[in-house]
Amino acid sequence: KGIDTSIDAVARLVAAGLDVRYDIYGDGPLRRSLERRVEKRGVSAVVTFHGAVPHQTGTAALAGADVAVLACRRGADGDLDGISVFLMEAASRHVPVVTTAVSGIPELLGEDGGWLVPPNDPAALADAISHAVRDRRESRRRARALGSRLTAEFSPALQAERLLATWRRLADPAGSAAPTDEAPESARL
Numbered sequence: 001k002g003i004d005t006s007i008d009a010v011a012r013l014v015a016a017g018l019d020v021r022y023d024i025y026g027d028g029p030l031r032r033s034l035e036r037r038v039e040k041r042g043v044s045a046v047v048t049f050h051g052a053v054p055h056q057t058g059t060a061a062l063a064g065a066d067v068a069v070l071a072c073r074r075g076a077d078g079d080l081d082g083i084s085v086f087l088m089e090a091a092s093r094h095v096p097v098v099t100t101a102v103s104g105i106p107e108l109l110g111e112d113g114g115w116l117v118p119p120n121d122p123a124a125l126a127d128a129i130s131h132a133v134r135d136r137r138e139s140r141r142r143a144r145a146l147g148s149r150l151t152a153e154f155s156p157a158l159q160a161e162r163l164l165a166t167w168r169r170l171a172d173p174a175g176s177a178a179p180t181d182e183a184p185e186s187a188r189l
Contacts, residue, residue, distance in 0.1 A: 001072060001081075002071030002072055002120070003024060003030070003034050003071070004034060005071040005119070005120055005125060006022065006070075006071045006122075007022070007034065007037050007038055007041060007043065007047060008037075008041065008122035008125075009071070009123075009125035009126040010022045010041075010046065010047060010126075011041035011043050011122075012122060013129060013130060014043055014046060016126075016130070018130060020129070020133070021046050021047075021048070023047075023048050023050060023061060023065075024047065024048065024049050025050045025051075025053055025057075025058045025061060026052060026053075026058075031049060031051075034049070035049060059089060062089055062090060062093060062095060063093045063095065065090075065095050066095075066096070066132075067096050067097070067098055067132045067133060067139070068086070068087065068095045068096065068098070068099075069129060070084055071120075071125055072099060072100045072103065072105060072119065073119035073120055074119070080103040081102070081104075081105070082103055083103070083105065083154075084105065084108075087099060087108055087114075088108070090146075091113070091143075091146040091147050091149070091150040092147065092150060094140075094143040094144060094147045096115075096132045096139035096140070096142055096143045097113065097114030097115070097142075097143070097146060098125065098128045098129050099114060099116060100116065100118065100125075101116040101118060101119070108146075108149070108150075108154070109146060110145070110146075110149050112142055112145045113142060113145050113146030114143075114146055115128035115129075115132060115142070
């Protein structure tokens with residue numbers, strides 16, 4: 001999830017005099033090393049680890065955020081997030097998004113649905129967060145664009161229809177199955 005990159009970006013923002021607070025929800029094996037990083041960077045006063053919380057608590061916090069930050073990157077084992085549910089939840093709540101250009105994230109954000117930066121680049125991440133925080137009008141515009149894109153391109157109903165269309169194509173790749181009144185000898189599912 002690139003939390004370390006986000007912490008480094010927050011440290012840059014604090015050093016530049018921007019009044020920020022970074023809330024981290026969730027837990028995992030890296031928490032202690034991330035807490036040490038926060039201490040080392042001198043941002044303990046503005047970074048809070050909330051740990052594992054109920055979904056409702058996390059989404060309520062997200063809805064109240066000024067910016068949703070997710071600094072995704074390829075894992076050491078090659079693992080990648082597809083299209084992050086966190087980013088979709090931010091989009092559904094019209095929270096501006098600052099994230100990285102990896103995997104399916106650019107597909108979700110489109111041309112103007114948020115700020116995309118390279119992975120593992122705290123300076124670029126800090127710059128994008130600064131823009132999102134300082135230019136509220138642009139942040140709202142991008143958040144609305146992302147919310148509209150989410151509804152238009154990623155709604156569950158649309159995704160289900162696309163999946164069914166794919167299954168239909170796979171079941172009859174030649175498109176030769178014409179409906180008849182005769183009972184089929186066999187059926188492909």
